[in-house]
Amino acid sequence: MTSLVSTMESSFVASISPAVAMLETVASEIAGTSIPILLLGEVGTGKEIFARRIHDLSSRRDVRFMRVACASTTAERFLGDFSPSGDVEVHGMFAGTLLLDEISELDAACQRKLLYALSEGRENERGRLPARVISTSRRNLDEEVRTGRFASELYYRLNPVCLRLPPLRERKSDIPYLAEHFLVKQAAELGRPLPRLTPASLESLINYSWPGNIRELENVMKKIVALNDQSFVSSELAGPGTSSSRSGAEAGSENYSLKAVARAASREAERDLILKALARTRWNRKRAAQELQVSYKSLLYKLKQIG
Numbered sequence: 426m427t428s429l430v431s432t433m434e435s436s437f438v439a440s441i442s443p444a445v446a447m448l449e450t451v452a453s454e455i456a457g458t459s460i461p462i463l464l465l466g467e468v469g470t471g472k473e474i475f476a477r478r479i480h481d482l483s484s485r486r487d488v489r490f491m492r493v494a495c496a497s498t499t500a501e502r503f504l505g506d507f508s509p510s511g512d513v514e515v516h517g518m519f520a521g522t523l524l525l526d527e528i529s530e531l532d533a534a535c536q537r538k539l540l541y542a543l544s545e546g547r548e549n550e551r552g553r554l555p556a557r558v559i560s561t562s563r564r565n566l567d568e569e570v571r572t573g574r575f576a577s578e579l580y581y582r583l584n585p586v587c588l589r590l591p592p593l594r595e596r597k598s599d600i601p602y603l604a605e606h607f608l609v610k611q612a613a614e615l616g617r618p619l620p621r622l623t624p625a626s627l628e629s630l631i632n633y634s635w636p637g638n639i640r641e642l643e644n645v646m647k648k649i650v651a652l653n654d655q656s657f658v659s660s661e662l663a664g665p666g667t668s669s670s671r672s673g674a675e676a677g678s679e680n681y682s683l684k685a686v687a688r689a690a691s692r693e694a695e696r697d698l699i700l701k702a703l704a705r706t707r708w709n710r711k712r713a714a715q716e717l718q719v720s721y722k723s724l725l726y727k728l729k730q731i732g
């Protein structure tokens with residue numbers, strides 16, 4: 426874990442979460458390929474950070490990593506960026522990794538140009554994009570395709586490998602480590618003393634559901650360092666974002682259900698087994714289904730259930 430933290434500006438992978446560890450395993454497996462990758466996740470879950478991690482693990486690490494904000498690009502500028510000029514120097518700019526941030530925001534004209542740039546053919550074919558393409562989206566692209574807002578052919582071209590980054594509420598065991606990382610980072614950047622979280626503050630952080638995910642957690646840690654005060658944490662995080670799923674002792678016996686706990690534990694164990702099987706088979710779903718002794722159709726259904 427130390428090597429991962431040292432190679433990244435943020436600590437998305439500073440984690441003891443099995444789901445995040447599995448993502449790191451997959452990143453290591455696919456980084457050396459040129460396969461397009463689609464990263465799905467809520468705002469603030471670290472999609473760009475994870476894309477940079479894949480870039481840093483690849484043979485393209487010494488070439489440019491370029492991010493395109495799909496929501497703000499224009500058709501003219503986007504078309505110019507991918508102009509099939511055949512100029513080696515221009516192409517060299519894109520021979521690294523191209524991050525298409527929030528791909529669902531790309532308009533129809535840009536979608537058509539990108540589809541052309543990703544067309545099948547020789548790697549050095551005139552007009553073909555030589556970069557490794559990683560796309561991100563916070564939206565359900567299946568739904569975008571169904572409603573006609575996103576080209577189906579482009580969607581299938583962009584997601585040979587599709588990974589979901591878990592929200593912070595699904596990796597609460599990481600919160601103490603992430604909080605400590607951001608306290609150290611902000612104290613160094615602001616030149617302020619390094620505070621230590623009180624038990625009450627830490628409990629509030631863990632119980633909060635973090636709609637803004639890792640980005641929101643970093644902002645809270647920055648405020649603690651800047652003010653040299655954490656008395657606001659319990660009150661500010663006790664609003665609508667507070668998790669309603671507490672232990673039976675905390676929530677009261679009327680909300681405590683052994684059946685519910687057993688179902689949740691079973692789902693988590695099932696999810697963990699599926700992720701491990703996929704990692705072992707390098708995300709070959711047919712082989713994973715055979716390992717798990719379920720039908721291919723059943724595995725696809727399970728994958729849809731767990732996102």
